[in-house]
Amino acid sequence: MRNGTHTSHVNPECPPPPEAERGPTSVHFRSTDAIDRIARLAARVLKAPFASIFVIEDDRQIVYGSCLPGEEGVLPRSLTARGYGRLVVESGEPLLVEDVRSHPQLSAEAEKQDGGVISIIAVPLGSKHGSDAGVFCVGHPEPSRWSEDDAAILTDLAALAAAEIVRERTAAGPVKSGHEVADAEEQSAAILESITDAFVALDTDWRFTYVNEAAEKLLRFSRSDLLGLSIWSAFPDVAGTRFEDAYRRAVRDGVAVRVEDYFAPLDLWASVHAYPSGEGLSIYFQDISARKLAETRHAAAEAHYRRLVCSIPQAVHVLDGEGCFVEVNPATERILGRSAEELLGVGFDLVISPQSLEGVKELFTDLMSGRANDVEFESFIRRPSGEERLLAITGTSIKENGRFAGVHGIARDVTVEREQQIALRESEERFRQIAEHVKEAFWVCSPDFSTALYISPVYEQISGRPMVGDDVDMRSFIDWVHPDDAEGFREAMKELSHGVATTIEHRIIRPDGTIRRVLVRGFPILDSAGAVYRIVGTAEDVTEERESEARQRLLATALDGLGEGVC
Missing domain, CATH: 3.30.450.20 (PAS domain)
Structure with missing residues (x-):
């Protein structure tokens, strides 16, 4: 690099690639201070040690600028048209790779490259002109996560480098005709016009020397109104803003400056990149109002989320x-x-x-x-x-x-919840043990009798029917009731559903045709609002008891008749 800290050259230890993968047949260096400075600026802004700017001209690779570490830095083959830069030349699209070793398309290529470049970001150099194509590459020896902002910055610098290359070609060539010089200037202007961001150039007296079409739209001035006018005269409201501080610092310290702020006269949020040069200051603008609105909404949503999470x-x-x-x-x-x-x-x-x-x-x-x-x-x-x-x-x-x-x-x-569940299971187990060892059947059901929550095994003995699981529909029990007792059974169920405790004795017909008498007692359980949410009850087979009572009545009647006859 001329007037820099090192000399640029291709790694001599790197063997030539196989014929099938070769790029340009020769590499030439035509570095200039201005373009080297752009390469250094890109490396510094993107926090990477390597950068290269090259153009393919008639099967030759011309390196116009580079940034390499050390006094005798070596340009890695990976940052040339024979390396990853070739992919950008072929596709014309930006390339952002965090780690080439794990990239599905570049892992095999990584084994062939030199210079220790692990992570790369590369963008086309302006746009194609005739048979020429160029690339601006930045590389890092460690995995790096490149962002879309990084790509945007490199694209801006690539356009600046492309314009400088056009000027360099014009100045370095033989004496040209007025038409040739004009063509070169038009080519340089075409590159700057192709930039989607607003771009202006200021001279050392802060006067506008170039305004592209995007800048006209963003600044709401025609270029004819701005050219030759100082930025402070054209936009007096810039004075005292962060934008003025950024521009003056860029020129004073010779550093690239980036600033985002709201500009009230244009009612927009702007992202500005300012790059100093010996000729003045190059400024790129982006209207980021939509992004700021999205960020504001995101911040509000994030704050709401934080409040919710904290509560x-x-x-x-x-x-x-x-x-x-x-x-x-x-x-x-x-x-x-x-x-x-x-x-x-x-x-x-x-x-x-x-x-x-x-x-x-x-x-x-x-x-x-x-x-x-x-x-x-x-x-x-x-x-x-x-x-x-x-x-x-x-x-x-x-x-x-x-x-x-x-x-x-x-x-x-869930400590208390699990302790309560354990206590409930133990209580239920004790309840089952008691319920299964008494002669009465115990049952629990929903208010409408559609679901039996619990029926003790004794009920099977009474009804002669299996009670499968705890989800038996107790409304079907009406099918077992003796026809002469069915209406009373329905009335008792209705009273229980309405919260009235009920006792009813009725007959059931077992599957074998035998008839048993059952005494049923039901009790509604109310919730805090007074509504029935459970019904519990017992069922006792009183057949033998009623038959015994009937025999005793017959015997008593017979004894009474016998006594009257004796008298």
Whole structure:
């Protein structure tokens, strides 16, 4: 690089590629201070050590500018037309690759490249003109996540470099006719007009020297009104704004400056990139009002989400890819018995009880490996006091660019709930044991008798019919009732459904044709509003008792008749 810190050259240790994959047959360097400076600027802005700017001319690769580390930097083959740059030449599209080793199309190519470039971002150099095509490449020896903003910045700089190359060609060639010079200037202007962003150029006196069509639309001035006028005269409202500070700093310090702010006179949010040069200042504008509106709405939604998360009783938390807490809500602090300061940056194994830890680690591994996207489980946690609580936890994997990045979790303390369930099961078991060892059948059903919630086994003995499960429809019991007692049975069911305790004795016909007498007592259970939500009752086979009573009555009648005869 001339007047720089190193000399640019192709790596001499890199063997020539096979015929099938060769790019241009020769590489030439035609570096200039201006274009080298643009390459350095791109490398500095994108925080990368390598950059190259080249054009393909008649099967020759002309390197017009580069940025290489060290005093004797080597231009990696990967940043030339024989490397990844070739793909941009062929497609005419930007190329953003975080890691070429894992890229489905470039992993094989990565083994052939030199210079240690692992991550690359490359854009077409302006636009094609005749048989020429160019590329602006930036590379990094470590994986890097390039953004669309990075591509936009590099595209802006590529247009600037393309215009400079046109000027360099014009100045470096033999004396040209007025028509040839005019053609070159038109070519340079065509490149700047092709930029979708608004672009203006200022001289060292802050006067407009170039305004493209996009800038006319954005600034709401024609170029004829602006050319030759200073920016401070044309736009006096810029004075005192962040835009003025950015422009003056770019010129004063010789650095690229980026600023985003609202400009009231035009009622828009603008993103501005300013690049200084020996000739003045190049400025790119973008109207980002729509993006700012979306960001405002997103921020409002995010604030609403934060308020919601902070107010709910469940423990909402986020773990990173290593299983460390990166976000916790107040409920998480309360349930785990630890402050956010104690939790953030610490692994989940701090809070999981030893009896549950291995199982939780296995589930985290399932999420990390992609074997599962969601998991639901219960785990004991241990508070600093040593107290253990049981949590019901749902975990969902977080993906970024298709890769596992962490877990979003929601946890609920179910300790009391599980204790109550255990107590209820024990109580139900005791109830069943009692119900199964008394002579009366015990039953519980819904208010409309459609669902039997419980029927003790004694009922099978009484009815002679199997009671399968606990979802028997008790309305069907009317089919067993003796026809002469059916109406009374229906009336009793109606009274119970309306909240009236009822006792009824009726006959049933068993499957074998025998008739049994059953004494039924029903009791409605009311909720807090006074509505019936359960009906409980007993059923007792009183056949023998009633037959015994009938025999006693007959005997008494017979004895009474015998006594009268004797008298």
